[in-house]
Each structure stands twice: as C-alpha cells, then as structure tokens.
Amino acid sequence: MAGLGFDERPISGMIIRPPGWxxxxxxxSFIACVLIGLIxxxxxxxxxxxxxxGMFLLFAAVFLAISVASVTRRLELRDDRLYEVLVTGTNMVAVGExxxxxxxxxxxxxxxxxxxxRDGSAAFGPARGTWPTADLLRLAKVINVPVQSI
Structure with a gap:
C-alpha cells in the first residue's frame, strides 16, 4: 500500500461522554426532590x-430532563465522521471538513x-455543554486538527 498518506487511512472510533458526576x-437531585415533594x-x-x-415535584421534573440529557449527550467519532448525539437529535460532520x-x-x-x-462556519452550531478537556485534546490529536483556546 505504498503511497497512502496519513490522511487517507480510516480513523478509528472514539466516544466522549460528559463526566459521570x-x-x-x-x-x-431528582430523587431528593421527588421524596421531599411526596413527603x-x-x-x-x-x-x-x-x-x-408541587414546587419540589416541578423541580424533580426539571432535574429528570437534565439527567436524561446528560446520559444521552456524547461525541462519537466513527467512519471518518464526527457525530454530536443529543436528546433532540444527531448532528454529523465529516472529519475532513x-x-x-x-x-x-x-x-x-x-x-x-x-x-x-475550513470555511470558518460552525460545524454543530454554537458550543453547548461541557466535555472533559483531556478527551477533547485526545480527539483533536486523532482527527489531526489544531486546537485554539478562547
């Protein structure tokens, strides 16, 4: 396979999730609000x-929505594409873009x-949520893109 450059080989998979805490x-917080509300x-x-x-049960509903969102939210790198998986849907961009x-x-x-x-437009829209910095830096190294700190 002579002549194949680094950019021509497929990129292996990687999944980045929010921290477990x-x-x-x-x-x-959801469980505590449900218990306090029911009591x-x-x-x-x-x-x-x-x-x-009722107030605590309303808080419980909010915490349930946040909990579900934190479980489903992730960045996936597979098949030379980067996917942003959210509760509201999945966004995809090719790594080469x-x-x-x-x-x-x-x-x-x-x-x-x-x-x-490469044209300067946001791939996934505005930055949402936080991710572990070490995982993001490892992802940048794998997909071979420069990292800018703002």
Whole structure:
C-alpha cells in the first residue's frame, strides 16, 4: 500500500461522554426532590404542603430532563465522521471538513468546545455543554486538527 498518506487511512472510533458526576448530581437531585415533594404532599396534608410538594415535584421534573440529557449527550467519532448525539437529535460532520477546534475552559477539567469547518462556519452550531478537556485534546490529536483556546 505504498503511497497512502496519513490522511487517507480510516480513523478509528472514539466516544466522549460528559463526566459521570453529572448524572450522579442531577439524578440524586431528582430523587431528593421527588421524596421531599411526596413527603410534603402526603405528610402535611395542607395547602402549604401541597404548594411546597408541587414546587419540589416541578423541580424533580426539571432535574429528570437534565439527567436524561446528560446520559444521552456524547461525541462519537466513527467512519471518518464526527457525530454530536443529543436528546433532540444527531448532528454529523465529516472529519475532513473540520478545520479547527476551539476550547473555552470551564473549570474542573471541563471545556466548552466548538468545531469549525475550513470555511470558518460552525460545524454543530454554537458550543453547548461541557466535555472533559483531556478527551477533547485526545480527539483533536486523532482527527489531526489544531486546537485554539478562547
């Protein structure tokens, strides 16, 4: 296979997920809000109990949505394509179209990340969510794109 350059071989798979403590934090918040809400409704049996119980059950619904989103959200590299998997759907861009990756540190070893095409347009739209910085740097090395820090 003489003549094959580095860019011509297929890129192996890689999956980047949010940190596990996201699910632990929001999942436990969901459970705590459900328990407090149910206790307030059934133990107090008053208007105040129903109001506070309803408020905590509403918080529980919000935490459930965040927990589900943190479980499904991921970046997948497979078949020379980068996929952004979200609750709302999957976005895809060919690795060859990616011109750069821009990172903005968010603390705790996490960064917001934006992928930009060679023409400067955003590959996945505005940067959403945070990802482990070390995994993003490893991804940039695998797909051979420059990393810019903003």
């Amino acid at each position: 996201y699910l632990a934090l929001y999942g436990s 307030a409704v059934f133990a107090l049996r008053s208007t105040t109990g129903f109001v506070f119980g 990616i011109g750069s990756m821009r990172l903005s540190l968010a603390g705790n070893g996490l960064s917001r990340c934006g992928f930009f095409r």
